[in-house]
Amino acid sequence: MNRLSRALRGSAPAALALVALAFSLGVAIPAHAQILPSVFLEELTWTEVRDAIDNGTTTVIIPTAGTEQNGPHMVLGKHKFIVNHASAMIARELGNALVAPVVTYVPEGDVNNPTRGHMSKAGTITFPEEFYVKLLEYAARSLAVHGFTDIVMIGDSGGNQRGMEQVADMLNAEWAGEAARVHFVGDYYGNNGFREWLVSQGETPETIGGHAGISDTSQLLAVDPRHIRTDKLAPGGGFDDSGVSGDPTRASVERGVRGIQFKVDAALRQIRQLMEAR
Secondary structure, eight states: OOHHHHHTTSOHHHHHHHHHHHHHHTOOOOTTOOOOSOSBGGGSOHHHHHHHHHTTOOEEEEEEOOBOOOOTTBOTTHHHHHHHHHHHHHHHHHSSEEEOOOBOOOOOOOTTSTTSGGGGSTTOBOOOHHHHHHHHHHHHHHHHHTTOOEEEEEESSGGGHHHHHHHHHHHHHHTTTSSOEEEEOTHHHHSSSHHHHHHHTTOOHHHHOSBSSHHHHHHHHHHOGGGBOGGGOOGGGGSTTOSOBSOGGGOOHHHHHHHHHHHHHHHHHHHHHHHHTO
């Protein structure tokens, strides 16, 4: 799909303006190009979704996030905001894809032992692995019923990955003779190159950290800086047991833009490889 066709999948006013521009320049618009008001499933009517599927929009992304502590400087919904933004970028680049609602109830720890990990911090919500897996399974089954043939699962958190892979393996085995496939895209989170790039910029494993440090903070700054409490930024969160690993004061919008692009590019490469291998 060319650049004009992809652009037509943006906001309705922008798409209409592009249509007018195309006609004025004598540019032909592909017959299959659609003017959808959004790539987000929940922002479309059922008839818009039906027509999109009939016209070749048969890929859907199921993003998974979580509701977890992110130190004193970053909101609990960090993963949701980042993965929703990145999923929309991926959908628009694919050109034939929509984005399902983000799954924000994921495994985050043990309610019977809440003194460890994220569950030791107020506001974190955990979901048992077996129920998380069922949620993903029936989201995929629902979308397949309506005609989506490539169901992509992308997670913005480490604890989300195993369940997505399990569901993909299970449904693909069951659907071996059918059109629908589930694609677990682990490279988005685990093999995207952003951490290595930060090292190339002079950062260390200690400054980068493992949670709520440079990487996460930069990405959320780029997506929506309202969700960062800049007066609370401090190395290691500023106090013991803050929930922060690394130095978020070294985060920046520019680094966030670069980090999200690393994720999007890694996901697109893997999605295309998985689809070609069908």
